[in-house]
Amino acid sequence: MSEAHRREKQPEQVRRSLLDHAARCAVDEGLASLTLQAVADAASVTKGGLLHHFPSKQALIEAVFEDMLRKLDEEIERLMAEDAGDRGRFTRAYVEAFFQVTRDGAKSPWAALSISCMTNARLRALWSDWMRRRLERHAGTDSHPIFKLARYAADGIWLANLTEAEGIPAHELAGLRDRLKRMTQEEGQE
Secondary structure: HHHHHHHOOOHHHHHHHHHHHHHHHHHHHHHHHHOOHHHHHHHHHHHHHHHHHOHHHHHHHHHHHHOOOOHHHHHHHHHHHHHOEEEHHHHHHHHHHHHHHHHHHOHHHHHHHHHHHHOOOOHHHHHHHHHHHHHHOHHHHHOOOOOHHHHHHHHHHHHHHHHHHOOOOHHHHHHHHHHHHHHHHHHHHH
């Protein structure tokens, strides 16, 4: 009897394992090549067990994306708590979080999922909704155009890093990140 058949049912642990393995498979094989069977095998569950949690490949991909957005939220909140400034705090945390992802480059699950946002309307809607809610929450401190410019620049640098054959050199990334954060601090002092 396989391990998948002997294991006691622990639905939250199984779900967590499936999400983690789907993200890893997306990095290793590309999102287009991701199969439900490969994720089930990697997580040591049956395909039926996977389908119990996620009724389709699209549902699994969306759940991975939502999980990554939750982790991004946690990281941004952590970074905001460390920032003594008020004006532009969300934007500085956003920039820092995206530069952390940028350093991971194509090895980050964000790479496969974010590129898919360009062609997957549902992922694009999830991202847009996430961003809209954050901007509404921080409208009082992060609505100045310089903050929008910094966030868009961070997004563009992340994408440019993915498309560069060797990625952007680490020292160059650090300089760009620091300049964007300084921009937000200078605006915050006006």
